[in-house]
Amino acid sequence: xxxxxxxxxxxxxxxxxxxxxxxxxxxxxxxxxxxxxxxxxxxxxxxxxxxxxxxxxxxxxxxxxxxxxxxxxxxxxxxxxxxxxxxxxxxxxxxxxxxxxxxxxxxxxxxxxxxxxxxxxxxxxxxxxxxxxxxxxxxxxxxxxxxxxxxxxxxxxxxxxxxxxxxxxxxxxxxxxxxxxxxxxxxxxxxxxxxxxxxxxxxxxxxxxxxxxxxxxxxxxxxxxxxxxxxxxxxxxxxxxxxxxxxxxxxxxxxxxxxxxxxxxxxxxxxxxxxxxxxxxxxxxxxxxxxxxxxxxxxxxxxxxxxxx
Amino acid sequence: xxxxxxxxxxxxxxxxxxxxxxxxxxxxxxxxxxxxxxxxxxxxxxxxxxxxxxxxxxxxxxxxxxxxxxxxxxxxxxxxxxxxxxxxxxxxxxxxxxxxxxxxxxxxxxxxxxxxxxxxxxxxxxxxxxxxxxxxxxxxxxxxxxxxxxxxxxxxxxxxxxxxxxxxxxxxxxxxxxxxxxxxxxxxxxxxxxxxxxxxxxxxxxxxxxxxxxxxxxxxxxxxxxxxxxxxxxxxxxxxxxxxxxxxxxxxxxxxxxxxxxxxxxxxxxxxxxxxxxxxxxxxxxxxxxxxxxxxxxxxxxxxxxxxxxxxxxxxxxxxxxxxxxxxxxxxxxxxxxxxxxxxxxxxxxxxxxxxxxxxxxxxxxxxxxxxxxxxxxxxxxxxxxxxxxxxxxxxxxxxxxxxxxxxxxxxxxxxxxxxxxxxxxxxxxxxxxxxxxxxxxxxxxxxxxxxxxxxxxxxxxxxxxxxxxxxxxxxxxxxxxxxxxxxxxxxxxxxxxxxxxxxxxxxxxxxxxxxxxxxxxxxxxxxxxxxxxxxxxxxxxxxxxxxxxxxx
Numbered sequence: 001x002x003x004x005x006x007x008x009x010x011x012x013x014x015x016x017x018x019x020x021x022x023x024x025x026x027x028x029x030x031x032x033x034x035x036x037x038x039x040x041x042x043x044x045x046x047x048x049x050x051x052x053x054x055x056x057x058x059x060x061x062x063x064x065x066x067x068x069x070x071x072x073x074x075x076x077x078x079x080x081x082x083x084x085x086x087x088x089x090x091x092x093x094x095x096x097x098x099x100x101x102x103x104x105x106x107x108x109x110x111x112x113x114x115x116x117x118x119x120x121x122x123x124x125x126x127x128x129x130x131x132x133x134x135x136x137x138x139x140x141x142x143x144x145x146x147x148x149x150x151x152x153x154x155x156x157x158x159x160x161x162x163x164x165x166x167x168x169x170x171x172x173x174x175x176x177x178x179x180x181x182x183x184x185x186x187x188x189x190x191x192x193x194x195x196x197x198x199x200x201x202x203x204x205x206x207x208x209x210x211x212x213x214x215x216x217x218x219x220x221x222x223x224x225x226x227x228x229x230x231x232x233x234x235x236x237x238x239x240x241x242x243x244x245x246x247x248x249x250x251x252x253x254x255x256x257x258x259x260x261x262x263x264x265x266x267x268x269x270x271x272x273x274x275x276x277x278x279x280x281x282x283x284x285x286x287x288x289x290x291x292x293x294x295x296x297x298x299x300x301x302x303x304x305x306x307x308x309x
Numbered sequence: 310x311x312x313x314x315x316x317x318x319x320x321x322x323x324x325x326x327x328x329x330x331x332x333x334x335x336x337x338x339x340x341x342x343x344x345x346x347x348x349x350x351x352x353x354x355x356x357x358x359x360x361x362x363x364x365x366x367x368x369x370x371x372x373x374x375x376x377x378x379x380x381x382x383x384x385x386x387x388x389x390x391x392x393x394x395x396x397x398x399x400x401x402x403x404x405x406x407x408x409x410x411x412x413x414x415x416x417x418x419x420x421x422x423x424x425x426x427x428x429x430x431x432x433x434x435x436x437x438x439x440x441x442x443x444x445x446x447x448x449x450x451x452x453x454x455x456x457x458x459x460x461x462x463x464x465x466x467x468x469x470x471x472x473x474x475x476x477x478x479x480x481x482x483x484x485x486x487x488x489x490x491x492x493x494x495x496x497x498x499x500x501x502x503x504x505x506x507x508x509x510x511x512x513x514x515x516x517x518x519x520x521x522x523x524x525x526x527x528x529x530x531x532x533x534x535x536x537x538x539x540x541x542x543x544x545x546x547x548x549x550x551x552x553x554x555x556x557x558x559x560x561x562x563x564x565x566x567x568x569x570x571x572x573x574x575x576x577x578x579x580x581x582x583x584x585x586x587x588x589x590x591x592x593x594x595x596x597x598x599x600x601x602x603x604x605x606x607x608x609x610x611x612x613x614x615x616x617x618x619x620x621x622x623x624x625x626x627x628x629x630x631x632x633x634x635x636x637x638x639x640x641x642x643x644x645x646x647x648x649x650x651x652x653x654x655x656x657x658x659x660x661x662x663x664x665x666x667x668x669x670x671x672x673x674x675x676x677x678x679x680x681x682x683x684x685x686x687x688x689x690x691x692x693x694x695x696x697x698x699x700x701x702x703x704x705x706x707x708x709x710x711x712x713x714x715x716x717x718x719x720x721x722x723x724x725x726x727x728x729x730x731x732x733x734x735x736x737x738x739x740x741x742x743x744x745x746x747x748x749x750x751x752x753x754x755x756x757x758x759x760x761x762x763x764x765x766x767x768x769x770x771x772x773x774x775x776x777x778x779x780x781x782x783x784x785x786x787x788x789x790x791x792x793x794x795x796x797x798x799x800x801x802x803x804x805x806x807x808x809x810x811x812x813x814x815x816x817x818x819x820x821x822x823x824x825x826x827x828x829x830x831x832x833x834x835x836x837x838x839x840x841x842x843x844x845x846x847x848x849x850x851x852x853x854x855x856x857x858x859x860x861x862x
Contacts (some may be wrong), residue, residue: 029717030717030720030721031637031713031714031717033637033640033641033714034637047640049640049644049645050589050590050593050594050644052593052594053593053594053595053597054592054593054594054597054600054602054646055593055644055645055646056589056590056592056593056600056602056643056644056646056647056836057586057587057588057589057590057592057593057643057644058586058590058640058641058643058644059590076586076641076706076710077710077713077714077717149729149731150729150731150739150745162699162729163699163727163729245704245709245730245731249727249728249729249730250709250712250713250716250727250728250730251713251716251717251727251728263706264585264586264587264706264710265587266566266587267566267585267587267588267591268587268590269587
């Protein structure tokens with residue numbers, strides 16, 4: 001419960017991003033290199049030009065530890081890091097949750113169909129999932145991102161523009177399908193031979209109806225357990241892609257892009273990279289602990305684990 | 310032209326005497342040791358006829374020689390061309406189309422073979438046989454080049470490069486007078502290699518060299534070792550001076566952050582890459598004596614695609630030029646010590662440069678401040694308000710931050726802007742290809758040689774624009790027939806009267822600037838961070854730090 005509480009706290013904080021930005025009077029997406037703020041009655045530039053020695057370089061404002069006034073300092077565009085952290089968290093959470101929904105829908109559908117119908121259908125679907133699984137997950141995600149990042153995706157009437165947040169959602173959602181489909185297929189295979197399903201088949205109940213009414217309810221527990229675990233995994237993937245400039249595109253923020261921005265300030269303003277790093281770590285840990293707890297609570301005998309082991 | 314060449318030779322001889330005495334004294338005192346250089350990565354092939362990177366052009370300087378060379382001297386003296394493999398500057402015919410070089414005797418390659426006329430002739434043929442990147446531009450004016458470009462493997466340059474073994478001369482005939490031909494001959498792409506060098510890219514295998522050093526080991530994943538050429542005897546201190554260190558060890562793989570730390574600790578002497586911006590304050594305060602800041606003849610600019618909306622509209626282009634705050638960009642680059650705001654194409658102190666800035670609050674000679682009101686007005690007048698604009702930048706810290714800033718500016722004057730960082734390995738070719746429909750990008754241009762045409766004609770000439778090609782360096786797709794004709798006129802005029810040509814180039818510079826085919830951002834400066842033990846730092850305006858002229862003991 002503590003993990004859930006921490007995660008919900010992060011969610012609510014991120015949802016308050018627009019309110020925080022309005023309250024602080026900052027636009028986290030616009031460069032404000034010549035902005036000046038007031039601290040203790042004194043005007044302080046957001047970007048400070050070095051005046052000593054050779055006069056080389058600019059240093060962004062460090063953390064003021066005052067909410068609403070560059071609490072975590074400024075980044076190299078003079079933007080409020082705290083406001084960007086909240087907006088970035090919002091995007092990271094949105095992408096990871098939307099990708100989780102997509103993964104669960106596609107993975108469940110594939111697992112149900114492959115496990116229930118068996119035969120050629122199972123062979124084709126399973127081999128396709130094997131092929132998808134054969135690629136190192138980050139390599140596949142990076143490859144898909146690089147291909148789509150410049151031009152977007154256009155399939156028939158559906159067009160997703162290159163800067164859209166839907167791009168990382170779709171890419172992350174697809175690459176993790178085998179992680180969900182495999183265990184679901186295994187469960188469906190077992191359920192397919194259970195007495196109540198055999199009875200329904202013998203009574204002439206149509207396959208789709210059996211899947212919907214008899215099998216799906218019996219795998220719901222597994223799916224529920226998958227939600228937080230997949231979200232954690234998706235959040236990590238989204239951050240990695242955004243860090244590599246192939247996820248969320250600037251000036252939008254995600255925790256990954258803020259870490260990337262902070263990389264150029266590691267020496268002078270390490271908090272710009274550390275803060276989103278800590279946020280990711282805490283969120284992922286909270287989701288994982290919550291996921292494990294949920295699994296134990298719903299089905300103590302379950303062996304659902306993410307990964308290939 | 311003949312008189313000019315004679316005067317230049319006499320002046321350089323006078324300067325040479327005092328240089329040599331000091332050089333000899335220093336040589337006695339400081340010769341020896343190992344100079345340790347660092348770079349994040351290698352820069353491709355070791356073939357000097359093919360490699361087109363600043364990183365290896367700098368390396369090639371103490372290794373290879375051309376018929377002529379840029380003087381290995383500090384600052385702008387490095388723009389002067391001196392005889393190198395040739396005994397003297399060439400005899401030029403009255404019509405300016407024939408250059409005769411007398412080849413020096415006694416120069417040996419690092420494999421012990423003596424350099425002769427046949428090596429010179431074969432080297433010019435090889436430029437075409439390996440399809441050198443500038444064979445179709447710099448050397449396309451040589452008689453017979455057209456056949457060589459069409460059929461590279463059988464290239465003879467018949468009638469173009471003619472050797473006379475008995476007289477020890479090589480004569481180069483060009484199809485029409487070219488004021489920049491000697492600059493082109495002084496480029497690394499025209500260095501003289503042994504006649505039996507394979508007529509294909511040698512990749513990681515070093516080619517025997519004539520210079521003071523030779524490459525003794527090379528692994529593009531680890532590093533390069535340069536040692537003294539055992540057959541080298543200094544023939545011209547200006548063209549190919551003997552070096553101080555016995556060995557130059559160039560290691561690859563460290564990040565810029567790690568390289569700065571290594572130099573601070575005395576574990577390395579210099580880094581090729583620019584120090585990261587978050588280390589600049591520290592370097593500028595605690596390591597002042599080890600930092601060298603040098604002006605560059607270079608240009609950071611934002612090409613605007615003149616064939617795509619909204620920038621097919623001149624007012625829309627001018628609006629962006631008015632809106633961009635150059636001071637902010639300079640700050641993003643590292644502060645005013647490292648860059649200067651500009652409005653025009655030709656860099657300061659460059660042939661043809663006359664201060665000019667129409668896109669500023671108080672138009673005149675210099676940029677003073679962005680004029681957002683004027684920019685917004687122009688956007689309204691252009692009827693392009695609300696249109697989408699994507700800015701394509703390199704995925705590096707500085708370029709990305711400039712891109713994000715430009716996106717902010719575009720948004721503030723009424724466009725729906727976004728910015729896309731793409732890999733630095735791909736970005737330059739990506740933005741050149743019209744198929745990618747790039748509206749705006751951020752790029753840099755560093756001169757090949759000191760001539761106005763190298764900026765104006767290359768970046769904005771009609772001939773530099775090739776639709777659907779990755780090699781269309783006129784990224785804006787700008788082609789104004791009137792301006793193009795003027796550029797050709799200036800190039801022709803340069804053969805007989807360089808001053809008059811430079812005046813014409815100034816006019817061209819103004820006209821291109823007025824059309825706002827690209828937004829001039831700033832002129833960068835170069836930061837060299839060196840170890841405490843390193844002495845005699847000399848920054849050559851043409852090929853940057855002359856590393857073998859520094860001593861480490």
